[in-house]
Amino acid sequence: MKKFALSLLTLAVVTSSLYAKDVSPDIYTDTNVAQLSNNEAALLKKHEGKFTRPTYQTAVAEYRDDWNKIAEHKIPEWIIDAKFGIYTHWGVYSVPAFETNVYHRYMYDKSNPRGIYQYHLDNFGKLEDFGYTKFVDMFKAEDYNAKEMLDLMIDSGAKFGGLGTVHHDGFLMWDSEINRWNAGKMGPKRDLYGEFVTEARKRDFKVAASFHHARTWDMVHKSIDESSFTAEEKSKLDIYDQQFEDFYPGRHSKTTTIDVFAQQWHDKIVEVIDKYSPDFFFFDGIKRTNANSPENLVVDALDYYYQNAKAEGKEVVVANKLPGGGNFNFPEHIGIPTYEGGRDMPADVGGYFLVDRAISYPWTYVKDKEYNLKANYHIDALMDMVARGGIYLLSLTPMASGAIDPAEEAIFREIGQWLKVNGEAIYDTRRWAIPAEGPISTWKVAKSGKNKQVMRMVWAYNKVKDGEIRFTQKDGQLYAMSLTWPESNELLIKSLKGNSEYYQQEISKVSMLGYGEVDFTRTEAGLNIKLPKQKPNKIFDHGMSFKIN
CATH class of the missing domain: 3.20.20.80 (Glycosidases)
Incomplete structure (x- = not known):
């Protein structure tokens, strides 16, 4: 293993969407790169320029060869x-x-708006007597x-x-x-x-x-108003005790x-x-x-x-x-x-x-x-x-x-x-020509930041609607997954209409996973699938998958 000497100098990093070395794109994408459906593409275009797309960082010259070497490792097929x-x-x-997985960060903050400091006093006593280290035992x-x-x-x-x-x-x-x-x-x-x-x-x-x-480094001390503690209090708090500095490393650490x-x-x-x-x-x-x-x-x-x-x-x-x-x-x-x-x-x-x-x-x-x-x-x-x-x-x-x-x-x-x-429609699959069709309830562009000026993508699944369909493929086999069981007991897949630009093969059979064959018709409007009159069991409350032959 190489051993680099540690430096405290700030390393200059340039924000860039480009990497120092071209890498074959098939390492990171499917051979068949899916395109957004028309309505998703239109919505994305509507918000074009309103939010900052995430970017990558490019290494400084000293480490570029090292990063290039690491970049040769593909994303494995197993994941x-x-x-x-x-x-x-x-x-x-x-x-x-209580409240958070960074309880230690806020329990010493007397002004914490989430009430963690007061919760600690009420349930475990004064900080001088019961610091976070006590929880370890x-x-x-x-x-x-x-x-x-x-x-x-x-x-x-x-x-x-x-x-x-x-x-x-x-x-x-x-x-x-x-x-x-x-x-x-x-x-x-x-x-x-x-x-x-x-x-x-x-x-x-x-x-x-x-x-x-x-983030362990200085997490506690940077989160509190240290002037809120008296000298006597500090002498009794574990976050200032040098015997615990290896648990609270930061600005007060000596070793x-x-x-x-x-x-x-x-x-x-x-x-x-x-x-x-x-x-x-x-x-x-x-x-x-x-x-x-x-x-x-x-x-x-x-x-x-x-x-x-x-x-x-x-x-x-x-x-x-x-x-x-x-x-x-x-x-x-x-x-x-x-x-x-x-x-x-x-x-x-x-x-x-x-x-x-x-x-x-x-x-x-x-x-x-x-x-x-x-x-x-x-x-x-x-x-x-x-x-x-x-x-x-x-x-x-x-x-x-x-x-x-x-x-x-x-x-x-x-x-x-x-x-x-x-699982047949999930495991071992790859993307199809388009990922989705139907209403778009799963993503939106929202404002964030202190002044609500930055637009950001937000993905959520609280209010999915009938007609939302997702596609996968495996070994030449197409799967269509419906996020809901439509109230009409019929599912229309417009992307699979007759003479579809995405799927020109004939469709001879449609099977619903966990049930069996279902009746269907294929017209210029789409592939219309008739669902059973009743759901086979409660599992189908979560949506279902169709195997298209």
């Missing part, structure tokens, strides 16, 4: 085939189980069973998944030698991630690892300086690669111009990951996430473009992509959590994203004990039941 994965937001923050994971969690992911239809290995609070979910704040040596005193990997390898289940720890933190950031990634060899790496919080995750160490970690996989004879995936700033973490053609919740994802995204979303927000489990995003929402999202070339990554939110809320488990199992019937 394009998989379509659906599950990971977790689970950790020390699951103990207070309370995080026991006593109900966690790696096999049962894996079984739930598989039963839900996921083809890859894993634990969130470290979130913004910096607590590691594996047994680490890099930093003492880890599940192997504190709290559960178990290698939680390692246990999952062991079970997953038995089932040939692709393993994911997510790293969110770049865990920014360069020490960055090297540990890198070394934790290498340690997970060496110990567990995950198939999929998800990164959050990286900004290569920042000294907490500088470009030289980012390049080194990614190169090491790919070289390790090559030595093992397998293909791996890196998520190239689009953060809130509008520029992806890495240059173009590095990994798979990843959009949190579909945020800021253009309608004509082009190549393969990944969308990660919580089962219901917040990202973590909280007491009395309201699951406002039901199974139907996620199934509609899955149909829509797959038709556009996407992979859907959904977050499981275990309780601190490792148990799953029964309401949450029911949602995941309902998704799995739908996929058992309709």
Whole structure:
């Protein structure tokens, strides 16, 4: 493994949609690149120039050759085939189980509008007596069973998944030698991630690892008004205690300086690669111009990951996430473009992509959590994203004990039941000539920002309408998925009309997955499918798939 000397100099990065080296586009797109349907294209054109399209960053000259080398690694077929994965937001923050997975960031903020500071006082006492570090001893994971969690992911239809290995609070979910704040040596005193990997390898289940720890640097101190604490209070708070600076690294650290933190950031990634060899790496919080995750160490970690996989004879995936700033973490053609919740994802995204979303927000489990995003929402999202070339990554939110809320488990199992019937139209498929037809309820352009001046794409699935259809294909076979069961008990697919520009073959048979053949007529208006008078079962409440022969 290469070792780059860490520098605190800010690395100049130029925003660009171009990459330093041309890479064959078929690495990132289907051979048959789908075009938007006429009504989607018209709506997109209507908003042309109103929102900033996401861009990639180009490496400075010093690291261009390194990025070019990393860019040679294609997006593997296995994740394009998989379509659906599950990971977790689970950790020390699951103990207070209130409002957010960055509880530690706000519990010291006396003016926090979300009430976290007051909630902490009411439930755990004064900060001087009960800092966030106290929650580590309370995080026991006593109900966690790696096999049962894996079984739930598989039963839900996921083809890859894993634990969130470290979130913004910096607590590691594996047994680490890099930093003492880890599940192997504190709290559960178990290698939680390692246990999952062991079970997953038995089932040939692709393993994911997510790293969110770049933001750990100075997260607490930058979020609070430090003048709100008296000198006496500061002397008793764990966030100012030097014995805890390796848990609260930042502006007050004397030993865990920014360069020490960055090297540990890198070394934790290498340690997970060496110990567990995950198939999929998800990164959050990286900004290569920042000294907490500088470009030289980012390049080194990614190169090491790919070289390790090559030595093992397998293909791996890196998520190239689009953060809130509008520029992806890495240059173009590095990994798979990843959009949190579909945020800021253009309608004509082009190549393969990944969308990660919580089962219901917040990202973590909280007491009395309201699951406002039901199974139907996620199934509609899955149909829509797959038709556009996407992979859907959904977050499981275990309780601190490792148990799953029964309401949450029911949602995941309902998704799995739908996929058992309709998976043929999802797994292993590729995009068709157009991804969709019908009303457009799944995306919109909205204003955001403090002054509501920036337009952004927003993808949601709360109010889908009859007539919304998504297409996929596999081995020359066309599938049409309806997001609803039309009230009329008839489905008209206009894109498959007689003499269709998209589908000129004769249609001899139409089958509804999970039911069988259905009657149809094909006219100049479209392919009209007559549905059964009654839904075969409740699974069809979530929409259905048709195999067109």
